[in-house]
Amino acid sequence: MEVLVAGKNKKEQHDAQAGLGLNPAYVGAYGAAPPLSQIPYPGGVKSLVPEAPAPPNNILFMQNLPHETTPLMLQMLFHQYHVFKEVRMVETKPGIAFVEYTDEMQSTAAMQALQGFKITQQNPMLITYAKN
């Protein structure tokens, strides 16, 4: 019985070492092994694209606004690029607001036009698509 158990354990240990043994290719190439967390595992089965925080939408979500920003200011700002349907501010969370356009083509154009616009020197506004 001891023999069988010992043999099995030994086999598993050997397999584990063989798996780690694939990495020395990195060591040879870079001179140091990168953390395992940074190595994309072979196959790359996960198809997650990091560049796509929110799906394109006709509604824009803006943050990093100065707390003194009024809907009228946003209205005038965005109106010069496209006619929008509505602007809404979130009072419970100061510094964020929504601007709703008629379609996502216009919202995209306005977003890029006003991306990083400084309402004040300290507050370049950050615009993304709204979640919903």
Next chain:
DNA sequence: AGCACA
């Protein structure tokens, strides 16, 4: 950082 209206 934080996502509200209808």
